[in-house]
Amino acid sequence: MIKVNEYFEGNVKSLGLSNSQGNFTVGVLLKGTYEFNTSTKEWMTLTSGNWELELPGEEIKTYGIWQSCEIPSGISFKVNALEDSSYLCRYE
Template sequence: MFKTNHYFDGKVTSIAFQTETLPATVGVMAQGDYEFGTSQKEYMTVTSGSLTVKLPGADNWVTFKQGETFTVEANQTFQVKADVESAYLCLYE
């Protein structure tokens, strides 16, 4: 069954589900700045809009557009800026 999560006063909402191979979430982000922590390795694909991300240990921000994926290792924190309402798919390993 699906599990819905709301973060940052409802500005980020995700629905958790199980793919054929890995657990996943699909979600949406309102415009804003966010910091996330990981407990598992995450593969995050932007499905609509764009996300500007500062990955762990990086000095620079990188913008990921629709169809592009970034990876964050387990037990890390990363920062995200959404300049427009955006959607994503996140797979967990």
């Protein structure tokens, strides 16, 4: 089954899928800044656009296309989409 998610008044949307390789979402973000919470460890890969990620206790890092970031479980983090962007997220 495909799970449909919508956040921030429709500015962030994703489709979720679970299969034999794990749990995944693919999504899009319109230009803007968004704060997310994690309940599991995540691997986020930017597939188009560019953004800055702000993880607790770390400096803000800029990511370009096909760059990935490991995001720990149980935190809040910010994504500043510098332009409309898309991503792939794998959950552990």
